[in-house]
Amino acid sequence: MLTPIEIPSSVDAWPVPTEVETLIHDSLERIERFQDNWERTRIEQFVAADYRHVYQALAWINQTQLRIGDAFLEWGCGFAVVTCLARRLGFSAVGIEAEDELIIEGRITAEIDHSAVTLVSGNFLPPGAEDLADDPTLPSVGHTASCGYASLDADLRDFAIVYGYPWPGEDSFHAAVFDRYAARGGMLLMFRGPNDLRLFRRTG
Numbered sequence: 001m002l003t004p005i006e007i008p009s010s011v012d013a014w015p016v017p018t019e020v021e022t023l024i025h026d027s028l029e030r031i032e033r034f035q036d037n038w039e040r041t042r043i044e045q046f047v048a049a050d051y052r053h054v055y056q057a058l059a060w061i062n063q064t065q066l067r068i069g070d071a072f073l074e075w076g077c078g079f080a081v082v083t084c085l086a087r088r089l090g091f092s093a094v095g096i097e098a099e100d101e102l103i104i105e106g107r108i109t110a111e112i113d114h115s116a117v118t119l120v121s122g123n124f125l126p127p128g129a130e131d132l133a134d135d136p137t138l139p140s141v142g143h144t145a146s147c148g149y150a151s152l153d154a155d156l157r158d159f160a161i162v163y164g165y166p167w168p169g170e171d172s173f174h175a176a177v178f179d180r181y182a183a184r185g186g187m188l189l190m191f192r193g194p195n196d197l198r199l200f201r202r203t204g
Contacts, residue, residue, distance in 0.1 A: 001204030068185040075124040075164035080106030096124040096148035122148030157183035
């Protein structure tokens with residue numbers, strides 16, 4: 001069972017350090033260049049989030065919510081901006097990404113940020129999780145990438161906080177996966193679009 005946790009609207013007033021603002025600004029510029037490169041096949045499922053707002057929400061969670069640990073996981077980490085932001089907040093941060101080009105870019109972000117994060121190429125869905133999807137055409141379903149957790153020698157239940165940016169229509173699927181496989185007390189943070197962050201705790 002997932003229990004929603006209200007994120008106060010005042011979270012967007014939480015301070016963001018200058019070095020974090022710089023990381024976000026520079027990463028967004030890199031992402032824009034990446035997406036504007038017409039010599040590269042466009043990765044339709046990669047869209048940048050509002051990284052500033054996500055950072056503020058993570059900072060608020062870090063200071064106000066009981067956590068079962070410091071292990072953080074980003075589902076579909078892309079350029080790994082959120083993974084690096086989580087590391088700056090003191091989390092042991094991991095990102096899983098199925099697209100090879102994006103995992104390369106994520107490692108560049110981590111190198112630029114001098115961030116000790118773990119990034120692995122693979123599928124962020126635990127084995128068997130695709131059976132929870134009502135629609136087999138959902139973007140998260142059907143990846144041929146190997147299981148990312150196998151590379152980590154870990155399971156979803158080993159993470160205290162999971163962050164994801166679900167494609168429209170995938171919210172309930174991602175929530176169902178977290179509810180099935182995450183640890184009791186673990187939290188799921190979902191970015192659903194501008195000014196729309198949702199936080200849940202697995203209580204059942």
